[in-house]
Amino acid sequence: RKEVEQDPGPFNVPEGATVAFNCTYSNSASQSFFWYRQDCRKEPKLLMSVYSSGNEDGRFTAQLNRASQYISLLIRDSKLSDSATYLCACTGFQKLVFGTGTRLLVSP
């Protein structure tokens, strides 16, 4: 079993839709959690950190459930430019451990 698991998708949604991704992690010692965005043939870039109390950045909301060991990302009012792969990441010992990524396709 992989340390961080995500549904690979793709998630196909129309513009304006709300879409949510979940990610589960197995290392209960993980301290910090993040969502990265990766465009096709590009490098991953940090989208947002995930805090226990939940946090919002514009149309993006991230939440952490430590008891169930999952994190989520909610995107409201999807834009065409949101089409990308979303990677969740958790801290392991001296490294970030990434999931396989969830691919999102937003269509007109």
Place this chain on the structure above:
Amino acid sequence: GAGVSQSPRYKVAKRGQDVALRCDPISGHVSLFWYQQALGQGPEFLTYFQNEAQLDKSGLPSDRFFAERPEGSVSTLKIQRTQQEDSAVYLCASSLARGVKSGELFFGEGSRLTVL
């Protein structure tokens, strides 16, 4: 430079050849990581440097893989006797802090290795 720079961007090697991939991190960044990303997969950790010290090499898949960062800045990932399963994008990332607590790793665009 402003970001993490990797070279070469693309490398085609014949099976059995040795390759060397270079990473030039953001100036002053203490931590440097190498990841391997196969098609359709997430980045898989290979190794971590704090300045010139290689603190974790647990992700290197075999003894054919070797990484160094002798002066605490530029790093080289060397793969000896390449195999087809080594075909992947090799991503280098750096961060200002020690370790990954802040989570913000700055990635280079990667070196895409194809082994024929």
